[in-house]
Amino acid sequence: MKELPREKIEELDNETFDKVSEFRQPEKLINEAKDMQHFRMSKAYFRIVSYIQALNVACVGIKDYHVHYSSRVANVLDVLEQVQEITESVPLEPGRHRFGNPAFRKWHAKLMESAPTMLDTIVPSSLGAAQVELLDYFLGSFGNAQRIDFGTGHELNFLGFLKGLDLLNLLTYEDCAAVALYVSHTYLEVCRRLVQKYRLEPAGSHGVWGLDDHFFIPYIFGSAQLASPSGNVLGLRPSAILDKELTAELSKSNLYFSAIEFINVMKKGPFYEHSPILYDITAVPSWSKVNQGLLKMYDVEVLSKYPVVQHFHFGKLFPFHKFI
Template sequence: MNADSSIGDSIKKDENAPPVLPASHRFVEPVKAVKSITDMAIWEKSEAYMEFTGFIATLNEAIKGKPLSVDCKISENVTKIMNMLDKIDKMIDEFPPVEQPQRFGNTSFRDWLIKVKANSTTLLQEALHLNLHLAIPEIKIYLEESFGNATRIDYGTGHEMSFVMFLCCLYKIGFLFPEDNVATVFLIFNKYLNIARRLQKTYRMEPAGSHGVWSLDDYQFIPFIWGSSQLVDQPKIYPPAKFLEDEIIDKFSNEYMFLSCIKYIKEVKTGPFAEHSNQLWSISAVGSWTKINQGLIKMYKKEVLAKFPVIQHVLFGSLLPIRRFPISN
C-alpha cells in the first residue's frame, strides 16, 4: 500500500461502524519528537511524514478542477465537524480585543484559546461517536494547536499543519471516509481557513517564522496547493497570470481557494503585489495550473516540511507516529 492510498482505503462504509483500528489499539497523547537537526532525517522517513504527505496528495487529487460550489456529498459526520468549528468560531465573539499599547498580538487571543482548550474534549465528545471517544485525548491536541501560539500570539504554517493532521486522524480512526474527501477540503478546511483569518485580523496575530516577501504567504500554504488543484483546466482563470487581476479575484474568490488567498493578501497588505508577495508574483508567470500545483507541493516539502524550526513543534502519537514507514517487499 503506498502513502497516497494508505488512509481510508480499507475503511468500512457504514458511518456507524466501529473504528478500523484494532481493538487492542492504544491511543497516546502526542508529543514532540524532532529535537535536533539530525532528527529531521527520522521525520522524513517516518510513518507520520508519509501519511501526512499522502493525505495532502489524496485530497489534492479529489478536488482537481472543482469549484467550491460543486455538488458534493455532505455526510452527517462532516456536518458534525462543521458544527464544532461553528462553536469555536462563535467563541471569538466572547473575547473582543482589549485596548493595549502594542499594535500586534492582542492578549485577548490568549483568553480565547484558553476557552477553546477547556472545551475541546466536550466539543469532540459531541461530534464523535461514543465508540471513538478513546481517541479524543490524542486527536484533541492537534485541534488545540491549530489556531496559533498563546505565548507569542502568532500563527503560521505549523498551526495549519496541525489542523490538517487533525483531519488526517479523523480518517485514520474511521470517522471520515473517502467519499468525504471533497467536503473535507471545501467545507471543513475552508471553514477552518476562515476562522484562522478572523483570528489573524481580530487579534492582530504575528506571522510565525515569516520569511517576509520571500515566502509564499505570511500565514498559510496548503490552501495554495489545494487551491491551485481546483484551477486545473478552468478556462476562466487561464492563463494563471489572471489570478492577479482584481476583476477575476472579485468574481471568483468565493469559488476558488487560491483566489480567496490572493484576495486576503491584498486586503491585509499594501503596496505593489510584486514587492510584498514576490513568490506569488513569480508563480503567475508559470504556464499551467498543473505545473503550479506540482511545483507548490515540491515547495511545501522543501520550505515547510524540511525546516527544523517548523517540524520541532510537530506532535507525534499512535495515529501519526515518528517510527519509520514500513517498506513493502
C-alpha cells in the same frame, strides 16, 4: 513529495483502531534539526503526505468550494462554527500592543476549555480514548497562545486532525473533496478572523520571500481546482490573480483566489513588492504546473523545515517510527 511503492501505500493505513487501541498523549519528538531526517522516513510523514495528495486529487477541476458534504463533514463544520463563536465572544484588550493583542491568550484558554465537549460531537464513545490525540492536533490548529502567532505549522496540525478523523473512519475517502474544499475554506475563514482580530504574528515567516505570511494549503487545493488535463479550468491563467476585481469575484468559489483576496485586504502597495513569490508564479503557463510546483514547495518549505515541524507531535495516529 516522496512517492511510495504501491504495497507500502496499502500498508500505510492498514491499521484498525478501536476502544482498546493504545492511544496516548502525543509527544514532542523532534527536538533538534537532525531529527528531521528520521521524521521524513516515519509513518507520520507518509500519512501526512499521502493525505495531502489524496485531498489534492479530489479538488481537481472542481470550480466551487461549496460542494455537497456528508453528515460526517457537517459535524466538523459545526465544530469550526463553534470555534468562530468563541472568537466573537472574546473582546480585545484595550491599549497599544507591540506583538498582537493579549486577548488571544484568553481566546485560546476558552478554546481549550470547550474543545473536549466540541469533539464529543464527532468522536463516538467507542473511540473516546482517541480524543486525547485528536485534541492535541485540534488545539494546535489555531495559533500559539504564548507567541500570539499563526503559521503553516498550525495548518499542519489541522491536517493532522483531519487525517486522524480519517484514520478512525470518522471521515472517509468519499469525503475528500468536501474536506479539501468546504472544510478547508471554513477553517481558513476561522483563522483569518483570528489573524485580523487579534493581529496574530506570522509564525516562522520568511518575510516577503515566503509564499504567504500565514497560509499555504489554500494555494495547493485552489490551484488543483483550476487544473485539468485538458487545460486551465475557466480558461484562466495564473496571471489572472493580478486583476483585483476578478480576484474578489473568484474568491467566493476558489481557495487560491480567496487566499489572494485576503492578501489584497491585509497588504498595501504593489503586489510584486509585498508578495514576490506569488507574483513570480503568475508567469507559469498552467495551473497544473502551479499545483505540481506548490506540492513540491510544501514538502521543502513546510515538511522539511525544523522550525515548522518541531511543534508536530507523535502518538498512535502519527507514529514516529521509521516506515521506509
